[in-house]
Amino acid sequence: MAGVYVHYSRNLHSYFLLILVTLDAVLAETCQMLSPCSCKMSDGFVMDLSPVSNTDQSPYFKDVLKQGTTNELYSFNPCSGFTEGTGSCNNVALCQISVSGPIEQYKSLGSQTSASFSMNGDVIDLHYNDGDSGTLSVVHISCDDGTLGVMSPAGSTGGPYEFSLSTNLACKRKSSAISVGTIILIGFASLVFLTCPGIVFQKFVRKQSGVYVIPNYELWSSFPQNVKIGILYTVKCGKTGHHLIKYEKLDYWSIHYIYIYS
Numbered sequence: 016m017a018g019v020y021v022h023y024s025r026n027l028h029s030y031f032l033l034i035l036v037t038l039d040a041v042l043a044e045t046c047q048m049l050s051p052c053s054c055k056m057s058d059g060f061v062m063d064l065s066p067v068s069n070t071d072q073s074p075y076f077k078d079v080l081k082q083g084t085t086n087e088l089y090s091f092n093p094c095s096g097f098t099e100g101t102g103s104c105n106n107v108a109l110c111q112i113s114v115s116g117p118i119e120q121y122k123s124l125g126s127q128t129s130a131s132f133s134m135n136g137d138v139i140d141l142h143y144n145d146g147d148s149g150t151l152s153v154v155h156i157s158c159d160d161g162t163l164g165v166m167s168p169a170g171s172t173g174g175p176y177e178f179s180l181s182t183n184l185a186c187k188r189k190s191s192a193i194s195v196g197t198i199i200l201i202g203f204a205s206l207v208f209l210t211c212p213g214i215v216f217q218k219f220v221r222k223q224s225g226v227y228v229i230p231n232y233e234l235w236s237s238f239p240q241n242v243k244i245g246i247l248y249t250v251k252c253g254k255t256g257h258h259l260i261k262y263e264k265l266d267y268w269s270i271h272y273i274y275i276y277s
Contacts, residue, residue, distance in 0.1 A: 044134045051108070051127035052093035054139065060187045062139055062156070067164035067182060068094035078112060081168040086114040089124075089168040091154070091178065093141070096126055109143055109152050111176070124152040124176050139185060151175035158186040 046054035046062065053063040069075045074090035074097045081087040089111055090099055096106035102121030104110035109124035125143025133140045141154040152175055159165070159181035169177040213230030217223040226232055 046132045046134055046139050048130070048132050050094070051130040052141075054132040056134075058187075062185050064093040064156075064164075064182070064184055066184060067180075068092050069097070070095055072097050072106075074099065074110070076164070076166040079166050079168055081170050084170075087168075087170060088112040088114070089166075089176075089178065091166055091180075093154075094127070103147065107145075109154075109176070109178075122150070123147070124150055141180075152178070154178045154180050156180045156182065156185050159183060160186050 044057055046056050048054050049061065049063075052065060052068055053061060055061045067075050069092055072095070074092040076089075076091040077099075078088045078090055081089065089109065090097070090104075091109050093108065096108065097110075098105050098107075099110050100112065100119060100121030103123040104121040105123070107123045107126045108130065111122040111124055113120045113122070123145050125145045129142075129144040129146065131142045133142065135155070137158070139156040141156060143152040143154075144150070145152075154166075155177065157179065160183050162181055162183060164180060164182040164184070167179040167181075169179065171177070210230065214228050217228045217230060226236075229235065
């Protein structure tokens, strides 16, 4: 019998791992795209970069120098396209400016039409893909209560062009709460972890069957009746002011016999 119990315990462990993986996937934070510069998280919070975006075809972040360089600059406008220079930066979201003496070269790093969002922990990633060159870019947007928007270009080391954008627009306010769906999933997971081991023990160790595989079945089946008795008792005492209670049997929380004399 011990071998059977170990076998089912291992299966139960596998089921728990599967449930954990499933819940992790369900509860993982997402940011659903609303526009090229805004997205909505699963808890209802909306991150909108409109306040750090120009509407006159010019970049809000213009010619920002990459740290450690003197000739590599970047421009960025999240919500609408801009045009800069004479190269491929025409109606784009991101543009690279390379300076070599009097010569300036402009390279598109993606437009609003290719924008997409993903989550990396607490950081919102805004992705771009330049269709002509295949160049990939990602803007890492993080919360900073102290600023409306500061962009720091990191450039590329063979992979996507990377940028950091610190902004209070990515900061969740106190009004943002856990969603109802998350609460339900947490409650379901708790119920599974509390109930399943007891069911396995009842069925394979105590050899119970039917409704009696439920741990403390007698307790839970009598719970509604006990609640009713408690309510009636409270109401009765409130009306009479005189009462005498005799407990014939007390099993866990269950009161099987109550006599009330008024």
